[in-house]
Amino acid sequence: MSEIKKCITASCIIYKEGKVVLVHHKKLGIWIYPGGHVDPGEHPHDAAQREALEETGLKVELVSCGDITIRTNDAISLPMPFTILQEYVPYQTGAHLHFDLIYAAKPVSGELRLAKDEATDIGWFSKEEIEKLDTLDNIKQVLLAFFAKCKLAENII
Ligand SMILES: [Zn+2]
16 A cells, blocks of 8 residues: 655745735635645745745745744754644545645735636635635634734734
8 A cells, every 4th residue: 555645835824904815726626825845955934935926926024923033053943834734635646645834924025916827816815705715624724713813913914
């Protein structure tokens, strides 16, 4: 029996003025925050920013969700994700198990644009819109947890 493929992935919750950016993913057929596989040798937080730019047209700055900063000769703190999920993804070519580092981010430049090869729609969504959204439970729960921390988010984002 072959073992399930395990991957490190990075996602990005882009937040501004009470809304987050979601794309309607072509292959998955659902609304989802931008994200994807971390390339070999790539830092996960760089992957989150790269995927955000590729899928939304927005250049983003990550907001670290931790407040511990270590800097020594041989180690430094990296941006802390908002959360990390293990996700079972049933691709048609075979299932993957994703270890998804989900970062919080704010847009710093660029215009929202649709990446037509990967998505069919894009937009900004409020908490109320997300509550009614047709998507995976895990995505909805992450986003609602994010909005629940918005008081914190308003301070840091
Ligand atoms: Zn994968």
